[in-house]
Amino acid sequence: MMRIGMTGIAAWALAGGLAVAHEQRFHKGRPTEGEVVSVSKDSLVMHSAKGRVSVTLPDSIIVERGDQKVARDAIHTGDHVSVFGTTLATGELVAREVLIEGTKGHEGHPGGHHDE
Numbered sequence: 545m546m547r548i549g550m551t552g553i554a555a556w557a558l559a560g561g562l563a564v565a566h567e568q569r570f571h572k573g574r575p576t577e578g579e580v581v582s583v584s585k586d587s588l589v590m591h592s593a594k595g596r597v598s599v600t601l602p603d604s605i606i607v608e609r610g611d612q613k614v615a616r617d618a619i620h621t622g623d624h625v626s627v628f629g630t631t632l633a634t635g636e637l638v639a640r641e642v643l644i645e646g647t648k649g650h651e652g653h654p655g656g657h658h659d660e
Contacts, residue, residue: 560634575626576637577645583619599627599637608646619644 570600576599578592587607588599626648629639 565597566640573628575628576631577624577626580619580621580623580625583621585616588619590627595639597635599629599642601639601642606641607641607644608641614644616642657658 563615576590576594576597578590578593578597580588581596582589582659587598588601588602590597590599601616601619605616609618611621619642623644626643627637628640628641628643629637631637
């Protein structure tokens with residue numbers, strides 16, 4: 545009986561952790577933040593405080609808008625994003641997670657436009 549109770553508590557704690565995982569403070573590492581200036585199926589270019597950054601979007605990418613996971617094609621030109629990943633020696637960023645925080649110029653247009 546104790547084992548069932550502990551399993552239930554563990555499941556509840558895990559579900560609670562997942563519900564708030566969209567908050568930036570729960571992601572590992574320091575994000576690169578900026579505005580998306582172009583996006584394609586497997587990459588994007590963003591303008592950050594350090595200038596233009598090329599970002600590779602691997603098949604394993606996690607993309608979130610608010611508290612929901614979304615498909616990678618939810619990233620649009622003009623979106624403000626935080627990208628968590630690994631910066632290569634070339635300066636290119638290979639994303640692990642992308643958090644879409646807002647959309648410049650697409651308010652009221654949830655679909656926005658997707659560049660190829």
